[in-house]
Amino acid sequence: MTAFPANIKSMLTRRFALIAGMLMLASVTVSACAVQETNTYPVEIFSEMHYAQSFRMQEPPRLAPPADSVVFVSAGDASQVLDVPDKRERKYDPAVAGNLYRVNCSVCHGDLGDGEGKAKRHLISDESFYAITNGTAYGAPPSLIDSKLEQDVMVSFVTSGAIVMPSFGKLLPEEDIRDIVNYIFDSENGLR
Template structure:
């Protein structure tokens, strides 16, 4: 009769029991490691003794008081949705050649924009009888740089680009007097280019 030298498997030494012991040992090792890391981090100094998210603290975005970055190349196209500003010191030919991409469109919206932004000075019909401008002239003796009345026959002969440039920023005109105070705001900072073209389309309808 042959006898095996191996001990018979008992319930305590079954494969399932041994696997459970192994998993328990791994779990204990993980808990011990995490506890050790937390304990040692409490002994460190500084704002972030333990960087849980290292990439969030040190990323190549910007640093405080860093020198200015390089300016975009001339003619670069913005990708942030911002409007490309008109170049300074434009000639009359360049101003008059500006194309109106919304010619004759959205006159109703232009009327609303005029009532909100322009009527306080130019009046609801564009006759220069707005309350604000009337007070400035009569009570404070303000001298107008340009005609307050937008309802002029000469106005309708002007190209759309000249009206658009005047609404956008009067300083772009080649004969602009930089020494005189400005009353009309730069609508480049207040309205989008599309809204300014809508104003042009509406002003063209204010015929005598």
């Protein structure tokens, strides 16, 4: 150590004191989260660290903002902000409507609307919870191509739902439901 100038020596001593202090603190913390029997639970292996705001490392990782993101300044002037397009005048587009159909309906009614969706075998399974508690399995999702419902009646049916059939009025805006039903009835680019 003789080769070290005095200022480096004192720096090392300070660093040593700091490390020793941190170790002592750590041992206190460790003993505080060792097995306890006097807390809420009969035996507690970890202390309830979620009460400590500082334990951020227990939180799930967060997404960092994109590297080239910029600070949001303004939504534009009032006339722009208040200019909300009237969706009731939205034009039917089979590409958009088909997508809505596939996302919301095909899992039960099938991509082709024939009732052959992926959920069918679970619905009609004799091992389903429904079958076990009721004695018989639920019915298969009906074919929408063969449905006898009028177009407007179908819109109301889809809006209100039934038993397994969800009430889409709570899930989709009216114009999306109309689009989907248009798509079901569309004989050119839709399902019929």
